[in-house]
Every structure is written in structure tokens, then in C-alpha cells.
Amino acid sequence: MSHSPRGFTLVEMAVVMAVLAILLAAAVPSYSRFLVRKQMELAGESLVLDLRLAREESVRHGQNTFVSYRSGEHWCWGISRGQPCDCAFASSDGQRCNVARADSAEFPRVRMDRADGVEFEHTMGRAMAPSQVLFSGGPEQKLRVEVNSLGRASMCRGEAC
Template identity: 30%
Template structure:
């Protein structure tokens, strides 16, 4: 009676592990680029939402509200009469145009200056998204550099 051998031999196992390692080595850089793109996309989308929040607070409180990026370009704050309503620190590897601001007036919540733009970028500048606010406070997102699905080019 002949007994059958079960399992894999050592050379077969090593060959399979080499194939898996080669596939993973090719896939890891694309995952890193995807995570960078998602960080920039998430930060800029949150900023666009916060622009709308700042405008709605100007209407609700009948006070001027401003949204200012910090000098380092790694965060921003929404303030009313010098008091912070919200302070945001951007994720690592994401920056925004430094020392830029937009303010909404108390009467009509119009943006000053009109058509202000904020650029969100990855630290290696592989992805850049621009968030702009028109005079009515409407936020628009567009792609300056890189490829971001779902957004048009500026």
C-alpha cells in the first residue's frame, strides 16, 4: 500500500512566499499615496463644512465671525469677537495656506474678502485641493495638483 504525502514541500512554500512578497512590495506605495490623498481630501472637505458653519453662526448670533488659518499652516480657528468657537489641527502631512482669513458680517453673512481661496496640500505637494468661498459664503472644492476622484480641476 502506497501512502500519499500531504502538505507542501519547503521549496514550494518559499516560492509562494516570494510571489506574495513581490505583490505586496508593488502595492504598498500605491496605498501610501491613497492615504495621503484621503488625508488632504478629508481636511479640505471638513474646512468647506466649517466655512458653512462659520456663516451660519454669523447669522445665528448676529455677530461677525471669522475663520483664520494659523501662521504655521497646520490648523485654523473659527472666532467670534476674539473667542474661539472651534479650533482644528490638520492631520500630519497636510498643510493649508498660512495666515489667511475670511470673515462673515453680522447683517447679511457675506464673506469678506469675496472669493477667498485656501489651498490644502500634502507635505510632498503630490495632492493639492483648493477650497474657495464666494461672497455669498458658498464653498467650492477643486483640484490644483494630483488626481482626486470626484473633484474637477481648477
């Protein structure tokens, strides 16, 4: 009675490893783009929520509210009442961002390419002028957050914007 050997041969194992390497080589860049896109979406959603907060704060406290930005690789935004703040400093000699603040450390793979500051007036929460913020996560990944003249913040992604 002949017993057939159990297990894998070295050739079979090498073939399996080669197939796995090819699959991983195709999947890793896709997964990396997915992570960047998700971070970019989270940054946009966070900004939209903070813009809504700024609008509500202006009406609640009866004082104009400002959203200030610093664009670039090490970007930030800050919300303050009464006058604009410098979001680059958590606390500074000038006006600090006394309502909210966020920066690129929370979203390390995302870049803020352009940002227009916005002021919400205190009676109806309208924006004094429309504004937009552009985020990017790479050459093909773009996201735009807009505030219209009524003070409504919205977000759109990709080439459809």
C-alpha cells in the same frame, strides 16, 4: 500501494513567499497614497463644514464672524465672533477662537500650504473678500477650498482646480 506525501515543499513555499513579497511591495505605496488622499479630503471637508458654520453664526448672532488660519506643517484654523483669533492657542490672552477650532493633529499627513483669512458679514453671511486654502499630502496630491464673495465654500482636488 504508494502514498504520495502531503503538504508543500520548501521550494513551493519559497515561491509563494516571493510572489507575496512582490505584491506587497507594489500595494503598500499605493495604500499609503490612498490614506494620505483620504486624510486630505477629510481635512478639506471639515474646513468646508466649519466655513458653513461660520457663515451661519454671523447671521444668527448678528455679528461678523472671522475664520483665521496658520499655515505650514503645524497648521490650524479657528472661528471667532467679533474679531480674528489666533488658532495656534486653544485659549489665549487675546481673542480666543470661541466658535470652532481644528489643527494638524487631527490630520497628521496633511500640510496647509496657503490660507487667506475670511470674514463673514452679519446681515447676509457674505464673505468680505474671496479666499482660498491650499492643502497638500505630497508632491502630486493637492486640494483647494475656496470661499466666493457670496460666502459659499467649495472644495476641489487635483489638477482640475
